[in-house]
Structures are given as structure tokens and as C-alpha cells.
Amino acid sequence: MSPHLPERATATARSLALSALRNTCHTLFAHAVSQSLREHVLSAIHRDGLASQLFMTVVGDWAASAAVASATEQQIWGLYAPQGLRLLQDVGWPAYERSMKSCRVPHPRKVAPPHLQGLVLQWLGVASCYAQVEEAEATRRQRYGWLLRLRTDLVYYGDLPSLRNLP
Numbered sequence: 127m128s129p130h131l132p133e134r135a136t137a138t139a140r141s142l143a144l145s146a147l148r149n150t151c152h153t154l155f156a157h158a159v160s161q162s163l164r165e166h167v168l169s170a171i172h173r174d175g176l177a178s179q180l181f182m183t184v185v186g187d188w189a190a191s192a193a194v195a196s197a198t199e200q201q202i203w204g205l206y207a208p209q210g211l212r213l214l215q216d217v218g219w220p221a222y223e224r225s226m227k228s229c230r231v232p233h234p235r236k237v238a239p240p241h242l243q244g245l246v247l248q249w250l251g252v253a254s255c256y257a258q259v260e261e262a263e264a265t266r267r268q269r270y271g272w273l274l275r276l277r278t279d280l281v282y283y284g285d286l287p288s289l290r291n292l293p
Contacts, residue, residue, distance in 0.1 A: 166282035179209035
């Protein structure tokens with residue numbers, strides 16, 4: 127933690143950190159998913175008098191087509207308007223090395239057997255999303271009070287409980 131930032135528990139700003147994982151892009155773009163996130167999560171937070179910022183990381187095979195990566199970014203910006211967005215490459219060590227340098231996490235193909243590589247990729251996505259939050263905190267010189275990791279492959283049918291009532 128940076129010495130000039132307050133502890134998370136004493137911070138006043140609020141943030142949502144959303145990490146979208148590989149194999150969930152099709153649901154990320156589903157109308158019901160994006161609508162329920164806005165209606166039952168983001169709006170509930172705003173009704174509670176809190177501000178929120180959305181940070182997203184989407185893991186996929188972006189090297190296969192720059193056009194697909196660009197179209198994916200445009201669609202995410204249009205649907206979610208995140209504060210930060212990273213497309214994380216799921217194959218090839220050089221891409222990980224460039225995008226994950228601050229996380230100091232090795233490529234999953236080098237450390238995990240095939241049946242665990244998806245899990246390692248998932249946590250690389252979470253680490254990338256958290257790195258965006260830390261960069262934003264350092265830039266604004268203020269910590270976010272809450273960080274939420276939300277799933278982007280489901281529909282929320284009810285409002286998020288009030289964060290003000292949590293310890």
C-alpha cells in the first residue's frame with residue numbers, strides 16, 4: 127500500500143471493480159445481463175448515496191483478430207461505460223508479460239497443469255482489474271472505500287443490499 131493513501135476502511139469514496147472472465151463474453155453482451163447490472167447493482171449503489179466507478183478486465187484470445195478486440199472494446203464501452211478497461215490476452219507469454227508486469231504473476235501455461243489453467247487465467251483477470259483500481263487510487267490520491275467483484279455471466283433479479291449497513 128502506498129504511504130500517502132488512507133486505509134481502505136477509512137476511505138470515503140466508493141468503487142465497483144468488475145472483472146469479466148474468458149468464456150463469458152457472450153453473456154457480458156446480453157441485454158438482460160447489462161440491464162440488470164445497471165438496474166440492480168449500479169442504481170442501487172447510487173440510490174444509497176454512494177458514487178461508483180467500474181473497472182473491467184476481459185480475458186480472451188485477442189491476438190487472433192485486432193478487429194474483434196476493437197469491436198469488443200467498443201461494445202463494452204457502449205454497454206457499461208467503465209472507468210477502466212483491459213483486454214487480457216489468454217495465450218502467449220509476451221502479451222502477459224506486457225499487461226501483467228505490475229502483478230508479477232507467471233504465465234498460467236508455465237505454472238499450471240491443463241485442468242487448472244482456466245482458474246489461473248481467471249485470477250490473472252482479477253489481478254489485472256485490481257491493478258486498474260490501484261492505479262486510479264494512486265492517480266486521484268484517494269482510496270476507494272469498497273471494492274466489489276461482480277460476476278458478468280448472470281442476471282441480477284434484486285437490488286444489491288445497502289453497503290452502508292455492512293461493517
